[in-house]
Amino acid sequence: MAKVLVGKEDVEVPDGSIVELNYYIIKENIFYEELNARHVSYGIEIEKVANQFSNHERNFLRDITCNRKEILRIADLLRKNKVMPVHLKDVMEDFI
Numbered sequence: 001m002a003k004v005l006v007g008k009e010d011v012e013v014p015d016g017s018i019v020e021l022n023y024y025i026i027k028e029n030i031f032y033e034e035l036n037a038r039h040v041s042y043g044i045e046i047e048k049v050a051n052q053f054s055n056h057e058r059n060f061l062r063d064i065t066c067n068r069k070e071i072l073r074i075a076d077l078l079r080k081n082k083v084m085p086v087h088l089k090d091v092m093e094d095f096i
Contacts, residue, residue, distance in 0.1 A: 002027045003045060006072065007079040023079045024049040025071055026062060042071035044078065045093075046085040059085035061092055 007023040025044035045060035065071050074095070083091050 006075045009079055009082050016054065017050065020049045021082060023075050025075055026060060028062065039066055041066055042068060044075055046083060046088050048085050051069050057085045059088045061088060
């Protein structure tokens with residue numbers, strides 16, 4: 001599994017502090033025993049960093065698509081809309 005940072009956004013949260021959102025593409029080689037076949041699959045991870053002393057909040061979804069251009073487009077939409085990790089699954093369910 002490989003993870004590549006594809007975007008960052010700073011977001012002001014309700015308490016007035018700024019958090020950093022990091023958007024990653026996850027690339028995996030998946031092997032299907034029943035088909036005796038392997039393919040490349042892409043997913044998304046979002047990480048929220050409040051500050052260097054706090055815990056980082058993360059959420060990810062694997063195996064969203066096999067198309068690199070499509071996963072980059074999805075990651076860009078998530079970044080532009082400043083989607084937080086806690087909302088990733090709901091947003092992707094609505095998207096798909």
